[in-house]
Amino acid sequence: MSGHDDVLHLTPWEVRHPLAARLRVPGDKSLTHRAILFSALTRGHSRVEGWLDAADTRASLRLVQALGVEADEATEGGCRILRLTAPGPDRLQEPDQVVDCANSGTTMRLGMGLVAGVRGLTVLTGDASLRRRPMGRVLRPLAALGARVCARGGEWAPVAVEGGRLAGGRWTLEVASAQVKSALILAGLQSRDGVEIREPEPTRDHSERLLRMLGAQVQGPDNGVIRVAPLTAPLAPFDLRVPGDPSSAAFWAALAALVPGWAVTVEGVLLNPTRTGFFRVLARMGARVELEVEAEQPEPVGRITVEGRPLQGVEVAGQDIPSLIDEAPLIALVASRAAGRTRIRGAEELRVKESDRIAATAGLLRTLGVAVEERPDGLVVEGPSGLHGGTVDSHGDHRLAMLAALAAAVARGPVTVRGARAVSVSYPSFFRDYRVLAAAVTGNRYEGGPEGSP
Numbered sequence: 381m382s383g384h385d386d387v388l389h390l391t392p393w394e395v396r397h398p399l400a401a402r403l404r405v406p407g408d409k410s411l412t413h414r415a416i417l418f419s420a421l422t423r424g425h426s427r428v429e430g431w432l433d434a435a436d437t438r439a440s441l442r443l444v445q446a447l448g449v450e451a452d453e454a455t456e457g458g459c460r461i462l463r464l465t466a467p468g469p470d471r472l473q474e475p476d477q478v479v480d481c482a483n484s485g486t487t488m489r490l491g492m493g494l495v496a497g498v499r500g501l502t503v504l505t506g507d508a509s510l511r512r513r514p515m516g517r518v519l520r521p522l523a524a525l526g527a528r529v530c531a532r533g534g535e536w537a538p539v540a541v542e543g544g545r546l547a548g549g550r551w552t553l554e555v556a557s558a559q560v561k562s563a564l565i566l567a568g569l570q571s572r573d574g575v576e577i578r579e580p581e582p583t584r585d586h587s588e589r590l591l592r593m594l595g596a597q598v599q600g601p602d603n604g605v606i607r608v609a610p611l612t613a614p615l616a617p618f619d620l621r622v623p624g625d626p627s628s629a630a631f632w633a634a635l636a637a638l639v640p641g642w643a644v645t646v647e648g649v650l651l652n653p654t655r656t657g658f659f660r661v662l663a664r665m666g667a668r669v670e671l672e673v674e675a676e677q678p679e680p681v682g683r684i685t686v687e688g689r690p691l692q693g694v695e696v697a698g699q700d701i702p703s704l705i706d707e708a709p710l711i712a713l714v715a716s717r718a719a720g721r722t723r724i725r726g727a728e729e730l731r732v733k734e735s736d737r738i739a740a741t742a743g744l745l746r747t748l749g750v751a752v753e754e755r756p757d758g759l760v761v762e763g764p765s766g767l768h769g770g771t772v773d774s775h776g777d778h779r780l781a782m783l784a785a786l787a788a789a790v791a792r793g794p795v796t797v798r799g800a801r802a803v804s805v806s807y808p809s810f811f812r813d814y815r816v817l818a819a820a821v822t823g824n825r826y827e828g829g830p831e832g833s834p
Contacts (some may be wrong), residue, residue, distance in 0.1 A: 388800035388811075390788035392769075396823045399642035403813060405629050407432040407460075407622035408650045410586050410805050411679070413486045414562070415620050416440040416464065417494055418590060420449050421569065423468035424617035431462045431622050435805045437694045439484040439506075443491050446475035447498060452684050454818040468614045469570065474500025478538065481506040483734060483776075483805055485513055486559055492518050492541055493563030496527040497570025499544035504537060509776055513732050518563045521551040525567055525575060544780060548573030548610070556581035556702050558654075561606065568608035569596055577606045584654040584704045586679070593678045594618055595602060624649035628704050628807050630658045631782050632817070633686040634710045637667040638790050643687040644817075651680040657703030659684060661711055665691045665718055693720035695764060701726045706733075707784055708758070709741040715761035716750040724758035734805070735775035744772045747789055748795065767795025779804035785814055 402500040411434040415439050431437065433481045441462075445451055450465040481487040481504055488504050492515070495502035505511065516535040523529050526547040531539040549570035553560055556579055565587055568575030579601065588598050588606065595616045597609035629646040636644040651673050663669040673680045694706075697709060704711070708727050715722035730737040744755040747770045751762040767787055774781035774797060781802045788795035803810040819825055 386799055386801045389795045390785060390795045390797060392791050393789045393818050393821050395821050397821055398800065399636060399644065399817065401632070401643070401817055401820060402520050402645045402647060403816070404647050404811060405624040405632075405649065405813075406434070406511040406807060408625040409436060409627070410486070410584065411590070411620075411622050412437045413440050413490065414590050415618075416444055416462070416623065417490050417566070418594065419464040419466050420444045420447055420472060420494060420617065421469045421566075421611065421615045422466045422594065422617045423614035424466065426464045426466070426617045427619045428462040428464065429619075429621040432625065432806070433460055434808050435482055436484040436486065437464040439480070439487040440491070443479050443481070443487055443494075443504075446477070446479050447495070448473040455541060466617075467565050468499065469581035469611065472498045474498065478503045478505055481510060481537075483507050483510055486508060488515065488537060488539070489518050489559040490560045490562050490566060492522060492529075492539060493540050493566035496522050496525070496543045496546055496567045501509065501540060501542050503540045506537050509734050513537075515539055517554050517557065517560050519806070520561070521564055522549060522567055525549050525564070527567070536560065536667055546571035548575050550578075552578040553580060557729070558583040558585075558587070562587040565591065565598060565608050566605070569611045571610050574607065574609045577608070578604050579606070580604070581699060582654065584652065586652065586822060589678050590620075591615070592608050595608050598825065608619065621677060623677070623819070625806070626650050626652075626658075626684070627654045628810075629684055629709055630707045631786060631810075632813075633659060633662060633684060634714050635786050635789060635817070636686045637662050637665070637688050637691065637714050638787065639784070640688045640690060643685065645683055647683050648681060649684055651684070654703050654790055657700055658707035658710065659686070661694060661696055661700065661704060662686060664694050665714065667691065691718035693718045693722040693761070695723050695725070705729055706779060709737055709779060712741055712745060712752060712759050712761050712782055713787060715763050716745065716765045716767060718763040720763065722763065723761075724760045725755070726757055728757040730758075733777070735777040735780065737777065737780070740775045740777060740780055741783070744784060745787075747772050767791040769795050771796040771798070774799035774802050776802050778802040778807065782807065782810055785811070789818065801806050
């Protein structure tokens with residue numbers, strides 16, 4: 381493995397030993413975002429252990445600091461600790477400058493719901509990729525709840541929110557989106573009358589679980605409806621240990637699934653059922669998958685083991701999609717080693733992620749020899765297909781950069797990845813772990829760049 385600047389040259393792993401690995405992955409990105417953002421509605425001192433220190437979560441930290449939350453970072457026993465001290469929701473301040481959300485859609489979308497209850501004007505912007513992602517699906521319901529909002533072209537960042545005058549009300553989500561739902565929950569907590577949110581399909585429920593632990597009155601979903609009562613007092617300060625991110629664990633699970641006989645166990649990972657759809661699909665394809673819950677805090681946490689076995693193509697659609705939307709490109713990669721056709725449908729939300737992940741995934745896999753067809757709402761992969769070498773582009777998308785690295789491990793020729801440093805968005809230590817697993821398989825040191833980066 382070698383690289384220069386943002387281009388990484390990866391060689392196939394020369395397999396001398398079967399993969400049999402146990403590892404941990406960094407803290408869950410969704411829970412880290414929420415712990416940071418929700419701390420703004422507390423009064424006092426909160427502690428977040430094992431938080432994901434990555435580019436995306438740093439954006440959320442900048443936002444709450446701009447609102448008046450103090451942050452202190454430390455390391456205890458090798459574990460990263462984030463201490464947050466909040467003045468209380470009634471004492472949050474108007475930011476004195478534009479807040480940069482970088483590439484983080486979670487920061488911008490949940491942040492709009494948070495600042496809708498803060499007196500004054502908050503302006504949120506981001507990088508070129510984030511400024512191309514739709515924000516109207518949050519702006520429209522916030523306006524209906526009483527916030528004054530505006531955006532470039534009515535849809536795109538930069539967005540401005542003048543908060544502090546929320547009445548509340550009812551809203552039916554246009555698409556199943558945990559980010560939009562969470563934004564409206566945050567707004568509802570700061571409104572006069574509360575909110576009622578109807579979602580077309582169940583989505584990840586981290587916001588509801590964590591907010592209930594902190595004392596918020598968030599009920600449901602009951603027949604698809606979530607009811608949020610306004611706060612009568614600040615949320616309780618908290619001490620939260622963040623489990624490993626299942627979306628990061630999914631990459632090593634996919635690697636194991638690609639080669640019969642390979643096995644990976646990921647310890648201490650979040651096992652919320654709204655986040656484990658990818659592993660259920662791997663089991664349907666024929667991989668051996670074990671999920672063992674060991675604790676609840678307030679989320680189910682435990683270990684995931686995946687062992688590669690001969691794979692069959694599957695249909696992925698409908699209720700599968702919300703619980704695996706971020707992992708859908710990985711399913712396409714795994715499907716390249718499966719017998720028959722794998723069809724992913726109903727995943728049009730991938731068009732408006734950090735990249736157009738449908739087009740970008742199809743282009744990347746096609747370059748490496750996979751028989752893949754792009755559809756408006758998903759992908760069709762005919763397998764098994766051989767993976768050969770080539771030059772691919774992550775399009776600045778962290779998940780595609782990691783997908784390309786997995787493909788390189790089992791390809792028949794070298795793979796060059798442009799935009800490899802995008803992994804810092806969600807998994808800064810990805811290539812460190814990649815080298816460790818490569819060394820276990822090859823029996824040799826797998827050379828690379830600085831630890832924790834390409």
